[in-house]
Amino acid sequence: MTTQIDRPLSTAMPVPDADILPLPRLHLADPRTRATLRIQQALLAGAREHLRAGGSVEMTHPIIGPVTDPGSRGAKQADIDFYGHHYKLMTSAILYKQASLLTFDRIFLVAPNVRLEPIETSSTRRHLAEFRQIDVEVARATRDEAMDLVEGVIRHAVTKVLAECAEELAALERDTAALQAFVAAPFARIPHGEVVERLRAKGYPQAAGTEIEWQAEELISRDAAAPFFVVGYPKGSRGFYDKESTEDPGTLLNFDLIAPEGCGELCSGSEREFEYAKIITRMRETGENPAKYAWYLDVVRNGIPNSAGFGIGVERLTRWVAGLDSVWQATAFPKLAGVVSP
Ligand code: AMP
Numbered sequence: 517m518t519t520q521i522d523r524p525l526s527t528a529m530p531v532p533d534a535d536i537l538p539l540p541r542l543h544l545a546d547p548r549t550r551a552t553l554r555i556q557q558a559l560l561a562g563a564r565e566h567l568r569a570g571g572s573v574e575m576t577h578p579i580i581g582p583v584t585d586p587g588s589r590g591a592k593q594a595d596i597d598f599y600g601h602h603y604k605l606m607t608s609a610i611l612y613k614q615a616s617l618l619t620f621d622r623i624f625l626v627a628p629n630v631r632l633e634p635i636e637t638s639s640t641r642r643h644l645a646e647f648r649q650i651d652v653e654v655a656r657a658t659r660d661e662a663m664d665l666v667e668g669v670i671r672h673a674v675t676k677v678l679a680e681c682a683e684e685l686a687a688l689e690r691d692t693a694a695l696q697a698f699v700a701a702p703f704a705r706i707p708h709g710e711v712v713e714r715l716r717a718k719g720y721p722q723a724a725g726t727e728i729e730w731q732a733e734e735l736i737s738r739d740a741a742a743p744f745f746v747v748g749y750p751k752g753s754r755g756f757y758d759k760e761s762t763e764d765p766g767t768l769l770n771f772d773l774i775a776p777e778g779c780g781e782l783c784s785g786s787e788r789e790f791e792y793a794k795i796i797t798r799m800r801e802t803g804e805n806p807a808k809y810a811w812y813l814d815v816v817r818n819g820i821p822n823s824a825g826f827g828i829g830v831e832r833l834t835r836w837v838a839g840l841d842s843v844w845q846a847t848a849f850p851k852l853a854g855v856v857s858p
């Protein structure tokens with residue numbers, strides 16, 4: 517297969533496999549792409565239906581701003597020259613989500629994110645350099661309530677796909693009985709420490725008290741009979757806005773949702789830090805300079821509600837539901853780390 521890979525800007529930069537993406541015109545006209553994007557449309561419609569029925573208001577948020585989410589592990593932020601001011605493309609909408617709770621108690625958005633992921637991620641089958649999130653924030657919600665909402669959104673969206681996209685699922689040879697079974701039962705909620713033990717029992721050298729790397733995540737995802745939550749990641753692994761437990765300092769009141777079939781993480785969420793002094797402390801602990809966050813800290817200092825929220829990766833959810841080999845197949849115009857594309 518030929519690709520439209522271009523010359524890299526720097527010869528020092530490692531170049532991903534030249535055959536990693538098909539030519540755009542071949543990908544766009546592929547019946548599999550057509551089936552996938554119809555499934556994605558039903559997933560988004562299902563998510564919107566569920567969220568709006570629960571009283572959430574859909575908003576649109578900035579894609580550039582003076583500061584963005586610092587919590588994306590390993591990925592670089594993209595810079596924008598905003599009339600002489602140093603702006604960033606959004607890596608996530610977290611700061612705007614918390615601020616928006618001054619307007620509505622329950623909000624959501626389908627938000628684009630740009631993350632210049634490390635070049636090695638071009639072959640993980642689950643990283644894009646540009647992707648979208650179904651991003652949700654709920655005032656005064658607990659972590660359990662946020663996980664209930666994730667389950668509700670995914671169950672409703674998948675059920676809609678099963679009802680409306682039989683032809684597309686058949687074209688992609690998706691096992692629909694398996695998909696139906698995956699969303700039939702409640703999703704388990706497993707503490708991070710227990711996942712570490714399970715990984716070690718399988719011979720994977722997972723350190724306690726650290727982030728679960730994507731290779732390990734793939735392993736537990738392959739073993740899973742249904743989607744499940746990992747709860748309570750250790751401090752240090754996530755951004756300053758994931759709330760730290762008061763009963764169990766060092767542990768965050770957060771979660772990831774892991775899909776079965778080797779797809780790995782679909783969603784991350786948490787209760788949020790919302791008190792000014794704690795946010796400043798957490799920023800300092802995570803190496804962030806509070807001075808960069810002037811607009812956000814002004815909002816926080818004057819009071820925002822406690823909240824919980826999450827972001828579901830649209831392409832990752834589509835990849836899993838459609839049974840695709842790789843996440844780039846779940847978007848019309850894929851952007852992979854280091855690969856020149858439209
Ligand atoms: P995060 O804030 O890193 O937890 O991202 C939230 C969600 O967005 C994740 O659970 C994924 O579903 C999705 N996501 C994060 N990074 C990427 C990426 N590089 N490519 C595709 N989806 C991603």
Ligand code: MG
Pocket residue numbers: 772781783784
């Ligand atoms: Mg995450």
